[in-house]
Amino acid sequence: MLQLENITYTYGAKTPFEKRAVDGVSLTFEDGKITGLIGHTGSGKSTLVQMLNGLIKPDSGHIYLDGRDIWSEPKKMRDVRFRVGLVMQYPEYQLFDETVRADISFGPKNMGLTESEIAERVAEAATFAGVDESLLDKSPFDLSGGQKRRAAVAGVMAMRPSTLVLDEPAAGLDPAGRDSILSGIRGYCESTGATVIIVSHSMEDMAVWCDNVAVLADGKLCMTGTREEVFMRRDELVAVGLGVPMITDIAYALMRRGFTLGGDIYTVAGVAKSLSAAGGGRHA
Amino acid sequence: MRDITLGQYFPGNSALHKMDPRAKLILTVIFIVVIFVARSVSALLLLSAVTIGMMCSTGISPRVYLRGIKPIMFVIVFTTILNLFMTRGDELLFEWGIIHIYRDGVNNAILMVVRITLLVLGSCVFLSYTTSPISLTDGLESLLRPLSKIHVPVHEFSMIMTIALRFIPTLIEETDKIMSAQKARGADFSSGGLIKRAKALLPVLIPLFVSAFKRADELAVAMECRCYRGGEGRTRMKVLRYHARDGVMLGIMALTVAAVVIANIYVPIYRLR
Numbered sequence: 007m008l009q010l011e012n013i014t015y016t017y018g019a020k021t022p023f024e025k026r027a028v029d030g031v032s033l034t035f036e037d038g039k040i041t042g043l044i045g046h047t048g049s050g051k052s053t054l055v056q057m058l059n060g061l062i063k064p065d066s067g068h069i070y071l072d073g074r075d076i077w078s079e080p081k082k083m084r085d086v087r088f089r090v091g092l093v094m095q096y097p098e099y100q101l102f103d104e105t106v107r108a109d110i111s112f113g114p115k116n117m118g119l120t121e122s123e124i125a126e127r128v129a130e131a132a133t134f135a136g137v138d139e140s141l142l143d144k145s146p147f148d149l150s151g152g153q154k155r156r157a158a159v160a161g162v163m164a165m166r167p168s169t170l171v172l173d174e175p176a177a178g179l180d181p182a183g184r185d186s187i188l189s190g191i192r193g194y195c196e197s198t199g200a201t202v203i204i205v206s207h208s209m210e211d212m213a214v215w216c217d218n219v220a221v222l223a224d225g226k227l228c229m230t231g232t233r234e235e236v237f238m239r240r241d242e243l244v245a246v247g248l249g250v251p252m253i254t255d256i257a258y259a260l261m262r263r264g265f266t267l268g269g270d271i272y273t274v275a276g277v278a279k280s281l282s283a284a285g286g287g288r289h290a
Numbered sequence: 291m292r293d294i295t296l297g298q299y300f301p302g303n304s305a306l307h308k309m310d311p312r313a314k315l316i317l318t319v320i321f322i323v324v325i326f327v328a329r330s331v332s333a334l335l336l337l338s339a340v341t342i343g344m345m346c347s348t349g350i351s352p353r354v355y356l357r358g359i360k361p362i363m364f365v366i367v368f369t370t371i372l373n374l375f376m377t378r379g380d381e382l383l384f385e386w387g388i389i390h391i392y393r394d395g396v397n398n399a400i401l402m403v404v405r406i407t408l409l410v411l412g413s414c415v416f417l418s419y420t421t422s423p424i425s426l427t428d429g430l431e432s433l434l435r436p437l438s439k440i441h442v443p444v445h446e447f448s449m450i451m452t453i454a455l456r457f458i459p460t461l462i463e464e465t466d467k468i469m470s471a472q473k474a475r476g477a478d479f480s481s482g483g484l485i486k487r488a489k490a491l492l493p494v495l496i497p498l499f500v501s502a503f504k505r506a507d508e509l510a511v512a513m514e515c516r517c518y519r520g521g522e523g524r525t526r527m528k529v530l531r532y533h534a535r536d537g538v539m540l541g542i543m544a545l546t547v548a549a550v551v552i553a554n555i556y557v558p559i560y561r562l563r
Contacts, residue, residue, distance in 0.1 A: 061470050084476055092474040099464070100471035102496040112493065114477030147500060164495060 045222035093168030097158035101146035135160035220273035311429025445521025
């Protein structure tokens with residue numbers, strides 16, 4: 007369980023470039039759920055996630071991991087980082103070792119695990135992240151963009167963190183690559199019961215893969231709740247420059263024209279399902 | 291990583307900011323020479339006054355200048371110790387075992403510290419803080435152009451310098467990013483002995499090199515796409531021109547040089563050996 011209490015962070019304090027990136031954010035991330043952190047470019051998402059594993063120290067406020075303030079013992083920050091796995095934005099650049107296998111082992115090795123345990127975790131993480139067995143002995147620099155991304159995600163999953171944070175894990179991938187990486191994250195969440203936090207600005211992805219959604223605007227938390235609760239407040243989302251998934255807009259338009267759509271109006275599959283039921287009713 | 295201010299440009303609107311980079315380069319060279327010409331306390335005081343005046347005229351915060359001195363603190367301390375203990379003189383101030391401190395040693399130490407500080411502050415105020423890297427290399431290229439007559443590839447050198455300067459902040463940013471990513475995987479850069487620390491840097495250096503080479507390739511292609519063919523026949527959007535203020539500044543510098551020489555000869559309060 008990860009809790010934020012009144013987190014504030016300012017870039018370049020006391021210089022002409024001063025900017026308050028995160029402003030009084032309090033938030034609780036639930037275990038076993040995927041929370042989507044949505045916000046416009048420059049809304050403070052990336053700054054916030056770098057505070058979750060102690061890469062950045064908040065100017066004020068507290069971050070509690072399982073009830074303990076992570077800054078109470080800065081010397082033990084490494085342990086916090088093993089428990090809160092962070093996949094940074096465009097994580098491909100973190101690959102460095104001779105083989106993909108060795109690179110995924112980097113985290114577990116730093117944890118001081120035994121050889122056999124490392125091998126087990128590498129295999130597990132590779133499966134979750136969708137890194138094919140045959141790629142493990144290749145050089146990470148020979149992989150394609152999507153494969154590199156998956157290898158980098160596996161490198162963090164291999165630490166088996168109880169909280170997994172991913173900053174734009176699907177940015178710049180093609181639709182197939184996006185779905186495969188996000189479904190792998192869903193799989194990790196469900197089978198380990200981990201707290202998962204995904205940063206994104208794609209409402210479509212959030213609608214499909216997240217349980218809860220938190221919306222950041224200008225460094226402030228402006229909405230939080232389940233996916234349905236947040237996407238219901240369409241006008242407010244539009245006001246902060248985000249909007250709702252395209253399919254939700256279409257569903258609303260259809261409802262105005264007399265269709266009755268119930269249940270999930272946030273994903274294409276959900277709308278298709280209720281539309282075929284409703285459409286069948288109209289034609290009859 | 292963020293403390294590298296030596297060689298960082300602060301945009302502004304002062305006379306020094308607006309000067310022609312060639313004039314500023316000449317000014318800096320003269321200033322550096324004159325620092326070593328100044329041998330008496332009076333001359334160095336005069337130079338300090340001129341430097342402080344110039345610093346104030348740029349409108350850059352004094353704190354920024356202080357930060358510029360921080361990286362050479364070690365050199366300053368080292369020079370002080372060396373001068374303090376190694377200079378022999380007539381008047382012994384302090385003696386303990388093999389340590390002898392003479393009045394000349396104290397004087398030398400103070401004067402050398404002033405000199406080094408002026409050297410750094412001067413190059414900051416005349417060049418790096420008030421001149422953008424691009425106009426600096428433009429100025430350098432223009433000043434060195436006569437050398438191309440004897441087949442020195444002046445344009446190529448200046449292009450290399452421009453590109454290098456342009457990518458320093460990018461590389462620093464990238465290093466920060468990679469370090470964060472590896473720290474997130476439990477990398478430890480701050481404990482252990484020298485060898486362990488050097489080894490810990492490998493996961494940072496390898497991706498850094500890989501991306502630097504990739505970026506170089508991409509930059510070369512992008513330049514060729516815009517028909518870059520070297521300096522031959524290249525025209526410029528911003529053509530360098532001398533203005534009245536360049537003459538005024540060089541005049542002030544000439545007066546300073548004259549004043550320093552006079553102070554050296556006629557007010558020799560204490561002369562450096």
